[in-house]
Amino acid sequence: MAIAAAISLSLPLQTRRFSVASAAPLRSTSSLHFDSLRSNLSLKNPNFRVSATSMSIGTADKISAASFLDRRESGILHFVKYHGLGNDFILVDNRDSSEPRVTPEQAVKLCDRNFGIGADGVIFAMPGINGTDYTMRIFNSDGSEPEMCGNGVRCFARFIAELENLHGKQSFTVHTGAGLIVPEIQDDGKVKVDMGEPILKASDVPTKLPANKDQAVVKSDLDVDGVTWSVTCVSMGNPHCVTFGTKGSQNLTVDELNLAAIGPKFEHHEMFPARTNTEFVEVFSRSHLKMRVWERGAGATLACGTGACAVVVAAVLEGRAARSCTVDLPGGPLEIEWREDDNHIYMTGPAEVVFYGSVPL
Numbered sequence: 001m002a003i004a005a006a007i008s009l010s011l012p013l014q015t016r017r018f019s020v021a022s023a024a025p026l027r028s029t030s031s032l033h034f035d036s037l038r039s040n041l042s043l044k045n046p047n048f049r050v051s052a053t054s055m056s057i058g059t060a061d062k063i064s065a066a067s068f069l070d071r072r073e074s075g076i077l078h079f080v081k082y083h084g085l086g087n088d089f090i091l092v093d094n095r096d097s098s099e100p101r102v103t104p105e106q107a108v109k110l111c112d113r114n115f116g117i118g119a120d121g122v123i124f125a126m127p128g129i130n131g132t133d134y135t136m137r138i139f140n141s142d143g144s145e146p147e148m149c150g151n152g153v154r155c156f157a158r159f160i161a162e163l164e165n166l167h168g169k170q171s172f173t174v175h176t177g178a179g180l181i182v183p184e185i186q187d188d189g190k191v192k193v194d195m196g197e198p199i200l201k202a203s204d205v206p207t208k209l210p211a212n213k214d215q216a217v218v219k220s221d222l223d224v225d226g227v228t229w230s231v232t233c234v235s236m237g238n239p240h241c242v243t244f245g246t247k248g249s250q251n252l253t254v255d256e257l258n259l260a261a262i263g264p265k266f267e268h269h270e271m272f273p274a275r276t277n278t279e280f281v282e283v284f285s286r287s288h289l290k291m292r293v294w295e296r297g298a299g300a301t302l303a304c305g306t307g308a309c310a311v312v313v314a315a316v317l318e319g320r321a322a323r324s325c326t327v328d329l330p331g332g333p334l335e336i337e338w339r340e341d342d343n344h345i346y347m348t349g350p351a352e353v354v355f356y357g358s359v360p361l
């Protein structure tokens, strides 16, 4: 099933864009197998050249994701592209080193949707530190490095399971820039993640907006190009500005927003010294929200896991929703729970392979 999905998704991408080498994840000798393809795409060359490629589909000898990624020709990057509700990432097996195998500049080129593989970010699976099983680092598509990525960590968990040939329910401890994160692959293949506690202290979000007596920024006024928005600021390790609309307005209709026009104005607003991710939220009920996101360093994406967590925290703080919500994103729904007993946020959602590939660096 996973193999069929990988193959059908691979084909349009292969033919439409370019030529990353491609291979489907294979778990048995009867599986279909895309043989390795090679392109002339060179990240050293600013004018990427793309060559014609050939593809073979046949009955494979025993080959696995791990063995595909294990090929260590110098100058070639083997990767797996995953997505979590359309928030897509290039996953790199970096377990042998704490130095990312791709530079931020190369990440920008790899993420380019016309001249590269196309992704919202590049994620590295690295050796654990401080007693954790693994470390996850990520570069956004603009080359900046965020502290955390919610959809990314679900993809990360599935990637590790592929690499380590693990099946069924699995849980890992992952060191991130946001501290310890614990994803658990469930029996149905979805990943439930203990995202830790939200950070509300204004200076830690960080935001320069005036804080309330609890040092949090809740329902504060933010002037953006002469329009006053009502915002609540939450860090999930990375900064989020959540808005349910302009000051005094009715419920937002998020489909009507011109995200490309207003998103960058929030991202680069002087009140956010580390820039910010911004979530625009529509409330359907106390347990059902809809959001669109403008991500720091990546722009409009189809989903943002840390953003969905921040949205539920903000909705609870503003008295708009209960602690357990379905959050609809353009790419699909996430289940989010902000537990009262441990103050942790739990996010549950899918993570899927898109295709396997190789690219010269």
Ligand SMILES: N[C@@H](CCC[C@H](N)C(=O)O)C(=O)O
Pocket: 087, 140, 145, 146, 147, 148, 149, 150, 151, 152, 238, 239, 277, 295, 296, 297, 298, 301, 303, 304, 305, 306, 307
């Ligand atoms: N899409 C991610 C968040 C990725 C990082 C973000 N762009 C930032 O710079 O903070 C998610 O699913 O959480």
